[in-house]
Amino acid sequence: MVDERQTVRQVLDSLLDKSHCGYSPDWSLVETINELQMERVFEDHENLVENLLNWTRDSQNRLMFTERIEKYAVFKNPQNYLLGRKETCEMTERNKEALLEECFGGTSVSVPEMEGVLWLKEDGKKSWKKRYFLLRASGIYYVPKGKAKASRDLVCFLQLDHVNVYFGQDYKSKYKAPTDYCMVLKV
Structure with a gap:
């Protein structure tokens, strides 16, 4: 049983106590959305029940208790x-x-400002296009085709409020992605 006020960290601590797995910060709760072939590691501070309430009633989504070394890789x-x-x-x-x-x-x-080329598949489009993206504190921006990297030419792709980052699984075969390494930004 999970209390509706519990954070992911509190649920993980309870699972670790009950399963005698031994403590490691890499233990995680991972949400998988099979229909869209994507998954994400829940962050320790998130409220678990609030996230699960976003699932539809007949959802095939799963919640897995597993070790994920990438959970704190940025800090290691x-x-x-x-x-x-x-x-x-x-x-x-x-x-x-x-x-x-x-x-x-x-x-x-x-927020560290980062920039580089990413492949983008827009809604309703079949092909993937290379776009030059910039990560800023206010959001993710891209440079439209034929424009310079000047601030006035940037187009806001997504503001970073309430965005979850998922990892795409097998997008190369399902969505004809140009690479195996995909992320999905879900608002």
Whole structure:
């Protein structure tokens, strides 16, 4: 039984106590949506019941209790996620802590600005198009075809309020994705 006020972390602690798995921060609750072939790891602070209430009554969705090493990977090796490809290297623990403090510490949390090419499949379209995207604190933006990377030309793709990031599974065969590595942004 899960109390409607419990966070994912509280549910995980209860499951770990009952299953005698041994404590590890990598234990996770993973939501899978089979119909759309996507999954996501619930964050520890989320309310579990609120998320499950979003499921339809006859849903085939599943909730799995499993270990996922990627759950806290950004905190274990922040250089792999917060630095450019050229700067990624082995870092001392002290340097990792400094990098995390720079991005997530202090009174205001700063979003690292990232940019690069992503493949996009728009609603109703059959083909995937390359677009140049920029991650900003206010959202995700892209550069329309034939435009420069100037701020005035950017188009807001998605504001980051109340967005869940899912991993696409086998999108290459089902949706003819150009790569096996897909993410789904669900509002």
